[in-house]
Amino acid sequence: MGSTWGKNIKLSLFGESHGAGIGITIDGLPAGVELDLDLIKFEMQRRATGKNELTTARKEADTFEILSGYFNGYTTGAPLSILIRNRDQQSRDYSQIKNIARPAHADYTGYKRYDGYNDYRGGGHFSGRLTAPVVFAGAVAKQILKQKGIHIGTHIKSIKDLKDRDFCEKDLNMEVFKKLSEKQLPFLDETLESLSREKILQAKSRCDSLGGVIECSIIGMKPGIGNPFFNSIESQLAGLMYSIPAVKGVEFGAGFGITDLFGSEANDDIYMDGEQVKTITNNNGGVLGGITNGMPINFKVAIKPTPSISKAQKTINMKTNEETEFKIVGRHDPCIVPRALVVVEAMAAIGILDFLMVS
Amino acid sequence: MGSTWGKNIKLSLFGESHGAGIGITIDGLPAGVELDLDLIKFEMQRRATGKNELTTARKEADTFEILSGYFNGYTTGAPLSILIRNRDQQSRDYSQIKNIARPAHADYTGYKRYDGYNDYRGGGHFSGRLTAPVVFAGAVAKQILKQKGIHIGTHIKSIKDLKDRDFCEKDLNMEVFKKLSEKQLPFLDETLESLSREKILQAKSRCDSLGGVIECSIIGMKPGIGNPFFNSIESQLAGLMYSIPAVKGVEFGAGFGITDLFGSEANDDIYMDGEQVKTITNNNGGVLGGITNGMPINFKVAIKPTPSISKAQKTINMKTNEETEFKIVGRHDPCIVPRALVVVEAMAAIGILDFLMVS
Amino acid sequence: MGSTWGKNIKLSLFGESHGAGIGITIDGLPAGVELDLDLIKFEMQRRATGKNELTTARKEADTFEILSGYFNGYTTGAPLSILIRNRDQQSRDYSQIKNIARPAHADYTGYKRYDGYNDYRGGGHFSGRLTAPVVFAGAVAKQILKQKGIHIGTHIKSIKDLKDRDFCEKDLNMEVFKKLSEKQLPFLDETLESLSREKILQAKSRCDSLGGVIECSIIGMKPGIGNPFFNSIESQLAGLMYSIPAVKGVEFGAGFGITDLFGSEANDDIYMDGEQVKTITNNNGGVLGGITNGMPINFKVAIKPTPSISKAQKTINMKTNEETEFKIVGRHDPCIVPRALVVVEAMAAIGILDFLMVS
Amino acid sequence: MGSTWGKNIKLSLFGESHGAGIGITIDGLPAGVELDLDLIKFEMQRRATGKNELTTARKEADTFEILSGYFNGYTTGAPLSILIRNRDQQSRDYSQIKNIARPAHADYTGYKRYDGYNDYRGGGHFSGRLTAPVVFAGAVAKQILKQKGIHIGTHIKSIKDLKDRDFCEKDLNMEVFKKLSEKQLPFLDETLESLSREKILQAKSRCDSLGGVIECSIIGMKPGIGNPFFNSIESQLAGLMYSIPAVKGVEFGAGFGITDLFGSEANDDIYMDGEQVKTITNNNGGVLGGITNGMPINFKVAIKPTPSISKAQKTINMKTNEETEFKIVGRHDPCIVPRALVVVEAMAAIGILDFLMVS
Incomplete structure (x- = not known):
């Protein structure tokens, strides 16, 4: 039941990597939201594959058809x-590899969870491809938030050991967010763009992969x-x-780093910026007691290196429990x-x- | 509505730091679980205050009365x-300080969330005291898990810059978990016990506080x-x-650290340990695709320094929006x-x- | 998990008839609602026992202590x-009757559901006594609804074959609702009061019981x-x-009776009453497509005769599966x-x- | 948010009568259920339109495409x-009638709920057409229940004043259920088939409609x-x-009728039928305290006369609030x-x- 979410806005996600298609149903949206389909397509394009040498060659236009709820x-x-x-699902023969558990993938866990009935082709329902409908839902949500003056931005905080600086006050506005969203490798420190591209391509050439952190x-x-x-x-x-x-x-705000501070350093002192209540630092990432304090909500997300690599790896055949090597x-x-x-x-x-x- | 939780086991948490009391209702527990009340009390005691110089002097026996569901x-x-x-809620006069937002506390956020109607005494419903009923619920859950062969252990991974080693295979058994649970400062590297005690007391003497990481x-x-x-x-x-x-x-498994690895290093190779499927490393913390792979579930949690410190801090009066200093x-x-x-x-x-x- | 409810207002009900007590936790209420405790007590009193010859002699003051959320x-x-x-739970010896399934009670179903571990004394958690905390929650909800101009009223539509008329337009106002709430046997046709009292007492004297319908x-x-x-x-x-x-x-609106009508009779024609959209009839009980149309929401509820009767009944011993007779x-x-x-x-x-x- | 349902099996329903299509996503189904697609189609056919003179002429094959979750x-x-x-949505011009509230339809309530943005064509998302995906979900559920020995049957209890008898013990088996499911007008008393057909056609010829009760x-x-x-x-x-x-x-069991009985008549006496616990009567419809007692779960559902009739009806233009007549x-x-x-x-x-x- 992990594909359903929500209290007030409800999501129901469906689909598999190599099935008929993927999609999402969003229940609870307000009526009367004018959808900017171009903006949605722009967002979908940010996630799309086959654009350049940094992404998989699988070409998926991710063209969505709205089935309902839009008039x-x-x-x-x-x-x-x-x-x-x-x-563009390649109609490759999966019969030979269907019982091989790819390390760091959900093959073995899906096999056990669903008694071997899960669709194993390309990771099935576990595929990262399922994030495409999530991006659609997010693009719709963003349009509603925008009307309320709320904006969301991200940059690459790190790719392996290439570390960008953190967001600081001057970055936290619509213009910077927009500019970042248009880049292929959005670092605040723009010198990291070419360095990271090189680093990624080098890993690719070595049949390996990289992870990183998003702020x-x-x-x-x-x-x-x-x-x-x-x-x-x-x-x-x-x-x-x-x-x-x-x-x-x-992690939120200073995250794990907050444990390196004394309380007197970690506590965000409060002051008045004109009429507005603000804190001098934002180690708590805009949230105290689970509730916003009006400061930006900041958090970081660690993304592991792509588990799919062309190097030989040790694993097992899930059906026979025999050990094997696999590329x-x-x-x-x-x-x-x-x-x-x-x-x-x-x-x-x-x-x-x-x-x-909620009211 | 943040005090209710659950899909199959439902929790409903109530109470305030200085009200009549605190408690929890747990719905969905199986019938026929024999409760070891001594074990529950032992767990509650691990969280209890007033035990020693490392904890607040507020003495709360945390004596629980079972109101229902037990026969x-x-x-x-x-x-x-x-x-x-x-x-032992001190019947101190809160009227003078009730409008002062303590930095890094939920005073200001609670004030805004509840239009000033929240019980501000000692943090009210936001108080860490509310974790006492959670520990009760956890102690009951642990007893059921134990019957299924599942055990949970923790140690202090760090207090400020004092860093313990990670759990490794030899630590992951009931005996070590039990031993750790009986210690006041459970590090795997026992030399850190006295060092950390000193460090904490030093911070206390300087009217300051410390945080740390739990594994x-x-x-x-x-x-x-x-x-x-x-x-x-x-x-x-x-x-x-x-x-x-x-x-x-x-963070789970290698957590943020996984982004420093190549895919070939991060991927947990799979092998057979007799009849059992295992991975050589456990960078994914026992979970792939959201589902267990049979390896231990490992995760780390960052705890910020106690926001309550006796040093002077800058803040505001929430009612008047005047800046002030506060100890x-x-x-x-x-x-x-x-x-x-x-x-x-x-x-x-x-x-x-x-x-x-779930079946 | 049947004792937890809600989407935006969450209820968690606990307690047993003969345990320490009963209660409820309500999460999601707006802050700043001034509670009229007298009104709550009045409502609790409407449900209370021991008031007169029509109710059980068990005397429960149903005095509630507010544990949290009120300041x-x-x-x-x-x-x-x-x-x-x-x-006033009579400390009667239940050991002799604990395995006897009282017909039309939840004894047998609770025994099977909870493998015999349920608290059988006085029906345990299944007891009608658990509706006392529900009345508390309802009284709080009513106060909030009242501020929004929403009022709720009931009358006895029937007790066995004594049938009252339905609510009609002149009854649907606060004054009538209030008057009805103050009566012991609130019929619109007041001649039914003494008739029904007699009927109930007659059933009682014959060791029998009656049901009825509430509108x-x-x-x-x-x-x-x-x-x-x-x-x-x-x-x-x-x-x-x-x-x-x-x-x-x-049943809502005309309920089962709507099936006796032609569509042309059942359909509620729409007209303007000044600025207000109304329907001539209200066979749909104020709801179309699951959504209010602004007409009163009308529904009827059938209450079965009290299953507890002093007549001999045939049943079984749940432990031995032997048939038996029981008073x-x-x-x-x-x-x-x-x-x-x-x-x-x-x-x-x-x-x-x-x-x-919801907003 | 009314189109999402469930605790363990989650449904997410989407679509409109005259949009691209309708569908459902079912999350939480067990893996490894072999689907009998013919049986599903048979069930969908039972609900389908355009079959005969008793149903709307709109011809919808209700051909479903499985998008995911089936392999x-x-x-x-x-x-x-x-x-x-x-x-077969007729591309009729809706612009003239879109503001006319059809009596007993959800036109007005949908208009108010969604500020006029709802898809009004053919009732939009409120259309009875949305029950087609529900029948699909039900057909899947039935197959799983069948494996557990659980079967579900219905008959027409009444169409207007034509009243069938209630289910009795001899009817409660797979064979009778199957036979009933194959009939167009499944009464237990077969003489009612032609009478009801006539009655329905007569109503149709008078531009009117009928309702009834399903057991x-x-x-x-x-x-x-x-x-x-x-x-x-x-x-x-x-x-x-x-x-x-x-x-x-x-209504369940004897339903509203139970209020006409004395407790001594209403209570279902318990006896042993060999090894099996049974009740002599089943006035409680197989449920006590919300839990099954092993007797058949019996309930009746009142279906109102089709609100769509070709007779002139009084209503309003929702935009102008002018009264009007409408066919x-x-x-x-x-x-x-x-x-x-x-x-x-x-x-x-x-x-x-x-x-x-649930386990």
Whole structure:
């Protein structure tokens, strides 16, 4: 039941990498939202494959058909549902490899979870491809948030040992966010672009892969949004981030680094910036007691190196339990961080919108 | 609505730091579980205050009264509900400080969220005191998990710059877990005990506070438990961890460190250990595609320094929006990491039990 | 998990008839609601026992203690939790009868559901006594609804073959509702009061019991509240009504009677009453497509005769599966309809409030 | 958010009468269920239109495409999602009538709920057409229930004043259920078939419509399934029944009729039928305290006369608030009871399956 989410905005995700298609149904959207389809397509394009040498060669236009909930240019209030047909799934013979558990993939866990009935082709329902409909939902959510003055931006904080600086105040505005969203490798320190490209291509040439960290910031949040305990801002956003395949860490504000500080350093002192309550530092990432304090919500997400690599790896045949060696052939990204940025933003947008739907 | 949780096991948490009491109702527990009340008390004691110089002087016996769901020594299947009366709340005059937002506390966010109607005394419903009923629920969950061969252990991974080693294979058994649970400052490297005690007391003497990192491991999980996407093991556990006040980071397996590795290093190769499928490394922390692979579930949780410090801090009066300086007087922990260990275990136990209740 | 409810307003019900006490936790209430405790007590009194010869002799003051969520006369936004101690549970010896399944009670079903671990004393968690905390929650909900101009009223539509008339337009106002709420046997046709009292006492004297039908009306609802399909007004209210022990039927508007009409008779023609859209008839009970149309929400609830009767009945010993005959001794209501009215109103209030909490 | 349902089996319904199509996503199904597509098609056919003179002339093959969750003949455990394209939506000009509120339809309530943005063509998302995907989900659920020995049957209890007898013991078996499912007008008293056909056609010829009552029985339920209070068998099933457009009443066992009995008559005495615990009567419809007692679950559902009639009706223009008279032209069923039988069964199957998914 992991493909359904939500309290006020409900998502239902479906599809497999090599099946008929993938899609999502979003229930609970307000009626009367004018959808900017070009913006949605732009967002989908940020995640799309086959664009350049940094991404898998699988070409998926990710053309979506809106099945329901949209009429005369506006959301109707009924469930908004889309279908993205799969097009470029290579009709390769999977029978030989279907019982080989690819290391760091969900092959073995899916096999055990579903008694061997799961669709194993290309990872099936576990495929990163399923994030395409999430990006659609996120693009819709973003449009609603935008009307409320809320904007979401991301940059690459690191790719392996190439480390960008953190977001600082001057970056936290729509213009910078927009500029970042248009880049293929959005670092704040632009010198890292070519360095990281090289690093990724080098890993690719060695049949290897890289991971990295994404920093996300949500600006324009009023104070007083969220809840204590189980439905805190952090609980909701972290739960959504961990729904993205390949995420292995989520931290808010200073995150793990806050444990290196004394309380007197970690505590964000409060002051008045004109009429507005602000904190001098933002070690708490805009959230206290699970509720926004009006400062930007900042968090970082760790993305593991793409598990699909062409190097030989040790594993087992799940049916016979025999050990074997295995090389993944086929198309894959040497680093999914650049394509994951918009997925992180989408999940953040959905998570925040859900909080705003209660009176 | 943040005080209610669950899919199969439902929690409903209530109470305030200085109200009549605190408690929890747990719905969905199996009937016929024999409760070991001594074990529950032992767990509650691990979190309790007033034990020594490392914790706040507020003495709360945390004596719980079982109100329902328990009959003749066994759970009945009806909601299990407990009440813990507040005893040692100092009847100090809060009227002077009620509008002062303590930095890094939920005072300001609670004020905005609840339009000034929240109970501000001692943090009210936001108080860390609310984790006492969570520990009760966790202790019950642990007893059920134990019958299924599942055990949960924690150690202090770090207090400020004092860093313990990670759990390794030889630590991952009931005996070590038990030994750790009996210590006040459970490090794997025992030389850190006295060093950390000193460090904490030093911070206390300087009117300051410390944070740290807790490592948790869940052993005995069969492969195939969990779900992809929104109800992944990581989503569920991270959501619960972020329900603990003061948590600012959660990472699984190698966590953020996995981004420093090549894919070929990060991928956990699979082998047969006799009849059992295992991985050589456990960088994925026992979870792939949101589902267990049978390896221990490992994760780390960052606990921020106690926000309550006796140093002067800059803040505002929430009613007048005037800037002011403020020193917190009264009792508080210089470092809550030692008391938070059992809370992390409790949340983990609840989260895992919830997964096991579906057929 | 049947004791937890809600989407926006969450209820968690606990307790047993002969345990320490019963109570409820309500999460999601708005902060700043001034509670009229006298009104709450009045409502609790409507349900209370021991008042007269029509109710069981068990005397329960149903004195509630507010444990949390209430501060300085207002709700705080944190969970509102109450505890009602059990006082007059007769410490009778249950050991002899604990395995006897009382016909039309939940003894056998509870025994099977909870493998014999359920608290059997006085019906345990299945006891109608658990509706006392529901009435508390309903009384709180009513106060919030009242501020929005929404009022809920009930009358006894029938006790066995004594049939009252239906609500008509002149009855649907606060004054009539208030008057009805103050009566012990609230019929619109007041001549039925003494007739029904006689009928109930006659049944009692014959060791038998009676059921009846309650009609409920909710006025002041704006059009456009509710949802199609699974979260329709009818789905939500019917689900709540069927949560009341002893309910066996729920119908909206003309209900089952609508099937006796032609479409041309059943359809409620629409007209303008000044500025207001109204329908000439209200066969649809104020709901179309699961959503309010601004007309009163009308529904009827069938309450079965009290299953506890002092006549000999055939049943079995659940442990030995031997057939036996059994007479219930002890205190019980010959007809619970008069005490159920306020429970129906409470459930309606909770169900409606939940709809109003979304923006 | 009314189009999403479920605790263990989750449904997400989408689509509009005149949009691209309609469909459903079912999350939480067990993996490895072999789907009998012919049986599914048979069930869909029972609900389909255009079959004969009793149903609307709109011809919808209701051909479904499985989009996901199905592989090599079995469910995969991932969400099962289907799409039914709309084909025969008449591309009539709706612009003239779009602001006319059809009496007893959801036009006005949808207009208010969604601020006029709802798709008004053919009722949009409120259309009875949306029950087609529900029948698909029900057919899948039935196959899983069948493996557990659980079967669901319905007959027409009444069409207007033509009243069939109730199910009795000899009817409650697979063979009778199957035979009933194959009939167009399934009465137990077969003489009612031609009488009801005539009655329906007569109403049709008079531009009018009829309603009726459906009786449903679920056999093969073990005792001990369900929950007290909010998630009782009755709450869950009634909530689902009221999700079916046109339902105005739901009663279990003797239903409203139980209020005409003395307790001594209403109580179902318990006896042993060999090894099996049974009750002599089944006035409680197989449920006590919200939990099954092993007797058949019996309930009745009132279906209102089709609101679409060709007679002139009084109503308003929703935009101008002017009163007007209106005749519905176009295709519609004179009585939807025959097509609703399989929808009632489907909802029952889904509701019961959901209970069986917990351990």
